[in-house]
Amino acid sequence: MPQWVKFGCRLRRSRENRGGYILSEDSFDPRAVRLSKLEALRARGVNPYEPTNFKATVLSGEVHDHFAEWDGKLVRMAGRVMAIRTHGRAMFLDLVDQQGKIQCHLREDVVGEAAFELTEFMDLGDILGVEGTVFKTRRGEITVEVRHYQFLSKSLQDLPDKRHGLTNVDLRYRQRYVDLLVNPEVREVFSIRTRTLTFIRRFLAERDFVEMETPVLLPIAGGTEARPFVTHHNALDMTLYLRIALELHLKRLIVGGFDRVYEIGRVFRNEGISTRHNPEFTMLELYQAYTDYQGMMELVESLLSYLVHQIKGSLQFEYQGQRLDFTPPFDRVDMVERLFEKTGVRWESIVSTQDAHRLARDLGVAVDSRFDRTQVMDKITGQVVEPDLVQPTFLWHHPVDISPLAKRDPKALNLAERFELFVAGHELANAFSELNDPLDQRERFLRQQEQRRQGNEEVPPLDEDFLNALEHGMPPTGGLGVGIDRLVMLLTNSSSIRDVILFPTMRPLTPGSTFES
């Protein structure tokens, strides 16, 4: 049985003692006021932190959706007090649970004088359990006429402004719990995020993919080019790196005989922070044996149109002022041809680093002077070709020299069977026919090592064990990587990756802590 607020004796305050629970010195310090109220409750035998559970019989959404069924019924509900409107010997509360708001009405003559007295010590943000009957007010609001109520927790901190919510961006990220509490649209973003992941898993399960978990801590972080985070294992006394991709281990599983594998996992790249980059982010990578990049195109078209339809209810939606259409098939653009159309220059004609830098200068593309030919060309493509790809578009046929893990096109050996999917000018997915020729793979790794020796810290060291896996024979395989954060940005119309990551990486306000009061 719940310990309802109930008292054996009356607690009528004497006139001269009114407000006596407040320390006059600190009467405007919100936390001190709330601590005083907590003490006042405890002094009256009510410890709001004592209850260990509360069995609600219904959630707010259900009562709103099926009022006719609940009208006049006794309900038990729990939630956070988000508004208090006192009305003399009665009061209205907005109680918010996981489904939304339910208004509660407390009347002194119903809850009892002693229990009503304790509402004096109730604040916005407190957690309450209530029991009462459902009715509709004169103004038509579905409301619980509370017979009993119970403090389930007390809030010692003020909530942000009820009209504007919390808009300070820094504080929103640092204190996401407050952001979630007062900004319902933020809860909706993360609800879409979790639903997206559920739908992805459902979609892949229906196609016989199995979800795998590969290591985060690695002696060699490979699978792409990026600077890794470095850490240290004490017992082994060895340097370990946080993974920068899932690729090489999932392909080991393909070698091992799991023909359809995927992982949705956090990867870590030690690079700058921007509206599109967080040092840790979530990737979906999947590998399917006996298919190729064409198979991956069909798969990602189906996956994305399925997700968009599930989340948006339509294949068209608005993102940052642009109308996007995810109806398959998506456009296909040959990367080298499009570069030629845009610049009049063929990729193959740029053979030296000097040529590449000259082209960049001619096109007005700013590049790091230390970049080599492929890095410059990659940058040029990023500036010249990619921003125009607003509707979902496969940019395909990448040069092999920027695709070290992809198969060559048998009809054009310097081009790879690869595509990147662009939406709203940004890369959303990357896929290729996976290179399974261990000798070609070794050669490409060795060529990369040359760059590494020249000081390119983004190139991973040669992974001998991965080559050993390939030498055991990997079936022809299609592989796909999808940036989950960017996908969720699209689905939630977010312009910053930090809006779709619950706790984005932030510099602590004081060394060693993440909070400063």
Add this chain to the structure above:
RNA sequence: GGGCCAUUAGCUCAGUUGGUUAGAGCAUCCGCCUUUUAAGCGGAGUGUCGAAGGUUCGAAUCCUUCAUGGCCCA
């Protein structure tokens, strides 16, 4: 890494050309109010103006450095 901008009450924000005691709404506190809902009515302003220096008779305001964040570029 570079440029621009921001930082004022618990929250959201004003604050003029450097000028007396730094303001508003919400929240808070006090009083009234038993179907309100941005409840209402009456009263109270709670502050190290991000930090540290500097200029000045005088700084929230001007200068320098630093801190944190945002946007743009790299």
